[in-house]
Amino acid sequence: MDILGMLPSFGGFFGSVLAFIVALSVIVAIHEYGHYIVGRWCGIHAEVFSLGFGPVLYSRVDKRGTRWQVAALPFGGYVKFLGDSDAASGKDGEAISSLSDAERKRTMHGADLWRRAATVAAGPVFNFILSIFVFAGIFLFSGTTTDDAVIGKLKPLPGPVDMFEPGDRLLKVGDAEIASLEDFYTAARDAEPSPTVTYEVERDGQVTSFDSVFPFPPVIDQLQPKSAAMDGGLEVGDVIQSVNGTPVYALSEVQAAAAEGQDNPMELLVWRNGEVLEKTLTPRQRDLPTADGFESRWLIGFSGGAFFEPPRITLGAGDAFWGGIQQTWFIAQSSLSGMWHMVTGAISSCNIQGPIGIAQTSGDMASQGVAEFIWFIAVLSTAVGLLNLFPIPVLDGGHLVFYAYEAVVGRPPSDKALNAMMMTGLFLLLSLMVFALSNDFFCS
Known part of the structure; x- marks a missing residue:
């Protein structure tokens, strides 16, 4: 039974909370x-x-x-080591x-x-490791496409797609x-939208020509979360046939209509399973x-x-693992870039x-689906690991800054200074949480 597939039956609110x-x-x-396992390897005892x-349900x-x-x-968790006064590793x-x-x-202090x-760095590192292995597993399971311009699987469409095999x-x-799949993508991007396009294909050693659907039809392959399409009830596999009464044949036409109309409502005719x-x-x-x-x-x-899916080939474990590393790095890099652009005002803080x-x-x-949800967990794990490395007291990155100070000066900051910085860090973190929560209400 696909438990995740049952989420919509709970309703939007309960399904989202459960997920x-x-x-x-x-x-x-x-x-x-x-934190726990590396601390244990280092001889630091974890009490909890x-x-x-809150209240303990099981222990x-x-x-x-x-x-x-x-x-x-x-909504979180912690490891309390010997000598800690609280879940934030206070002394x-x-x-x-x-x-x-x-x-x-x-103890964590001795x-x-x-x-x-x-021990402190292990928490974010394990988040990155989780992301790498999840992405690698997905790549290993799903494989990758070749560069051959060959029809693997046809998507169900209302047009004359059955001309292909x-x-x-x-x-x-x-x-x-x-000559290659990249050539096909280039030709598809350069082609003028039209009801049909002439194709020449090789089948069983014979060359044949016929007219069929536009190379990039307005078919939905994936929905973006928190989008108008998701909230408006569109589904994967839907084909958009017209926008504001005007027939559309290419994905680019829908994109252009959205860009031109901006925040004006769009009337769509959508084909779904006939x-x-x-x-x-x-x-x-x-x-x-x-x-x-x-x-x-x-x-x-x-x-x-x-309009089709290319054939897929199996990836080796090494290639899949490298792909997991690259994907994790891309997410981390994009996140840091996005934060910088928000700080400089180049993009909206509503992000x-x-x-x-x-x-x-x-x-x-x-x-x-399960695959999309697991992918999201890996993306969120990278974000959590990255956030915890920020040099803010109470976060792992803040503790690492204290340790760097100790390594240079030869002694840790005083307890009074540590307490003051921890309170400052807690204030900054709570302020960020309040700001993010306000975005949930005031940003569309």
Whole structure:
């Protein structure tokens, strides 16, 4: 049974909350386990490993004396090490003073500097490792396309797509000769939208020509979360046949209509499994990454592609793992670039989502299927790992800054200075959370 596929039956709110809790629980568990296991390897004793906050629903103590627990509020977690006063690894001076020298070595405040740094850094690192392995697993499972311009699988469309057969090799699109899949994409982008296009294909050693659908028809391959298309009830596989009464044959025509109309409603006729539906959507302005930074565009929120899927080949484990590393790096790099552009005012600060926005995105991704939801978890894991490395006291990055200071000066900051900086960091973090939450209410 596809549990994630049942999410819409709970309704938008409950489905989104459930998906958010599942995603956050996985990410937090991996993050905190990174702290725990590396701390254990470094000889630092963990007293409590908690998934969630508040009243404890379930707990058990293992043979090492660590209490593993699940708490009622599933919006985070923590590892409390020996000598910690709280979940943020504050120093319990009274408790530490009563420990022997050997026992102090087993605390986060008495262990060697490198052991403390490794334990703190392990949380974000484990988030990145989770992302890499998830992406690698998806690449390994789904494979990759070759550069051959060959029909693998036809998409169900209302036009004369059945002229093609799986295995057909494309030789021409209109007047453009096709030697590779990249040639096909170039010809599709350059072609003027029209009801049909002439194709030349090789089939069983014979060359034949016929007219068929435009190379990039307005078919929905993927919906973007928190988009007009998602909220307006469009589905993967839908084909847009007209916009504001004007027939459309190419994906680019829908994109152009959204850009031209901006925030004006668009009347769509949508083909879905032989049935024609009427939909009204209003484009939303979004900031999209480009090679030179970001650009602002009006979108209804879906991506498409060719009228067919190319054949796929299996990737080796090494290639899949490298692809996972590259994808994780791309997300981290794009996130940092986006933050910088928000700080400089180049793009809107509405790009920062709070818990409500993230929950809605979780539900939207889960409603599209297991693979999409797992992909989203990996993306969110990268973001969580990156955020925790920010040099803000109370975050892992702030602790690493303190350790760097200790390494240079030869002693840690005073307890008074640490407490002041921790309070400042907590204020900054809460302010950011309030700002992000306000975006959930006031940004479309």
